[in-house]
Amino acid sequence: MSKKKDKNNQVKLSFISNNTVSVTGSSMQLEFFDRDLNRNINILLELGMSQEGSKLDSYLTNSKLLEKIDTKSIDFVIIPHIHNDHSSLLPYVVSKYDFNGKVITTKENKAMLPIMLADSAWIIENDIDWLKKNKKTKNRNYVPFYKMQDVENLKDYMIDIPENEIINLTNNIQIKFLPNMHCYGSVSVELFFKDSASRVHKLFYSSDIGNIQNEYFISKKQQPAKNSNVSIYESTYGERIKDMNYKKLRKEELELLEKTIKTTILNGGDVLIPCFAFQRTPTVAMYVKKIIEKNSCLSGTKIIIDGKLSNDLLDVFEKICEGDDKNNIEELLNWDNLTRIRSFKETAKLIDDKSTTKIIISSSGMMEAGHVKEWAKNILPNKRNSIIFIGYSVEGSLATKIKQHEETHQKTVKIDKNIILMNCKIVTLNSFSSHASRRDLINYIMQTNTSNHICLVHGSTDAKLELAEDVCKRLEDECLSTKVIIPKKNQVIYF
Numbered sequence: 001m002s003k004k005k006d007k008n009n010q011v012k013l014s015f016i017s018n019n020t021v022s023v024t025g026s027s028m029q030l031e032f033f034d035r036d037l038n039r040n041i042n043i044l045l046e047l048g049m050s051q052e053g054s055k056l057d058s059y060l061t062n063s064k065l066l067e068k069i070d071t072k073s074i075d076f077v078i079i080p081h082i083h084n085d086h087s088s089l090l091p092y093v094v095s096k097y098d099f100n101g102k103v104i105t106t107k108e109n110k111a112m113l114p115i116m117l118a119d120s121a122w123i124i125e126n127d128i129d130w131l132k133k134n135k136k137t138k139n140r141n142y143v144p145f146y147k148m149q150d151v152e153n154l155k156d157y158m159i160d161i162p163e164n165e166i167i168n169l170t171n172n173i174q175i176k177f178l179p180n181m182h183c184y185g186s187v188s189v190e191l192f193f194k195d196s197a198s199r200v201h202k203l204f205y206s207s208d209i210g211n212i213q214n215e216y217f218i219s220k221k222q223q224p225a226k227n228s229n230v231s232i233y234e235s236t237y238g239e240r241i242k243d244m245n246y247k248k249l250r251k252e253e254l255e256l257l258e259k260t261i262k263t264t265i266l267n268g269g270d271v272l273i274p275c276f277a278f279q280r281t282p283t284v285a286m287y288v289k290k291i292i293e294k295n296s297c298l299s300g301t302k303i304i305i306d307g308k309l310s311n312d313l314l315d316v317f318e319k320i321c322e323g324d325d326k327n328n329i330e331e332l333l334n335w336d337n338l339t340r341i342r343s344f345k346e347t348a349k350l351i352d353d354k355s356t357t358k359i360i361i362s363s364s365g366m367m368e369a370g371h372v373k374e375w376a377k378n379i380l381p382n383k384r385n386s387i388i389f390i391g392y393s394v395e396g397s398l399a400t401k402i403k404q405h406e407e408t409h410q411k412t413v414k415i416d417k418n419i420i421l422m423n424c425k426i427v428t429l430n431s432f433s434s435h436a437s438r439r440d441l442i443n444y445i446m447q448t449n450t451s452n453h454i455c456l457v458h459g460s461t462d463a464k465l466e467l468a469e470d471v472c473k474r475l476e477d478e479c480l481s482t483k484v485i486i487p488k489k490n491q492v493i494y495f
Helices: 003-008 055-067 107-133 148-157 246-266 280-294 308-320 323-333 344-352 372-379 398-403 438-446 461-477
Strands: 012-014 028-034 039-045 074-078 102-105 158-160 166-170 173-179 187-194 200-205 227-234 271-274 302-306 338-341 358-362 386-389 412-415 418-421 425-428 449-457 483-485 492-494
Touching (some): 148 158, 246 280, 246 386, 280 308, 280 358, 308 323, 323 338, 358 372, 372 398, 372 412, 372 418, 438 461
Parallel strands (some): 074 102, 102 158, 271 386
Antiparallel strands (some): 012 028
16 A cells, blocks of 8 residues: 555644644644545644734744645634634634635634634734834734634634534544533534544544633533544643642632732722633632622622623623523622723723722733733732732733742833832732643543544643653553654644
């Protein structure tokens, strides 16, 4: 049998994006010869944005990824969840007007994706304007990855499919979404490829998996595949230093959250919680609500959810949530203490209002865009105030610079063109991440019988290396010969 014929009976998996070298920028490509259609079928598994480094670094990294993608040859794009680093380059596929494929996702993602992507389009256009005007970067030809009209056009290509059902993409390629607790609407993915000899080649992709300690807007259990030829897993918390008992830590951090809020408000200060707009905002708001209700001395405290994206997504949550999630979102949105603001004019007005203390939940979580930057300028200098970080932030982001101010001995931080003193209390909570803990991730990996390769992506170098070592040890203890690999960028494997 010729080499060429062998490959026609195999699936080609290409690691085309930045998730091989960092935490963000998730995308992979699958190619398989469908004998009935007599041609190759190309599948993009996610199309997320790299968010590391400067605006220029991110722009160049994302541009290089998109240059690799021949949009007219893509048959399917699969979006397991809608976080920016997994989905926010998606409108690019329709921007060239030669895409004839379909975007496969869940019904929840289909409802929320247009709102998330419209926000991304706005941020991209602003970043392009900044790059063009900045004296260090301006002498280049910067083009937006897509425009708002592309986001609108994308809706015509989106198809939602149910969980736990095998769905035909073609006669010889099938997909199955498995429940996943990472965020509302998120899933893991099984893909089945039947070759000319009727052998089935199976791929499992975890995408990001969830923190089982999170209580709100996660109404299902996590379900890995039973078996697979190749399995791809995230490794965000793969470092041994992050091997913590989330259950114990959650209890301690809820106490710290309550103590910080109570102390700050009773001392006449404000609390700022930088927060990702999707999922994290209603989740954190529910925890804050329970703290307020528990402490009568806080009963009149005003809670502000600030940001157009956050509130637009809350509107969608109210429409699509079911069961306990429906009850929780209605309870939150009907709460007398809650104020929701969308415009910057409203933000400025509330910042100027010093008549009452308040808790502000504002996007974005990394503080790189949004109204949260304006709040930070006013919160940081005052010792009575607090900022509570409740999520991950990449190196170089404003959130990370503020979190690390004690380590770096920095007394000021630059926000836009302003130098701001950092005097307020800074608290960082780690158990509220939407990612699985290290030990839960290892247990999840070991539940799937993977015959060929376990591939680790979406994590730092140390996270992938240390996770790989411990997974190999578990496989060895169980007398399994599965190979664990850390793919290099642009690496290709066949199975």
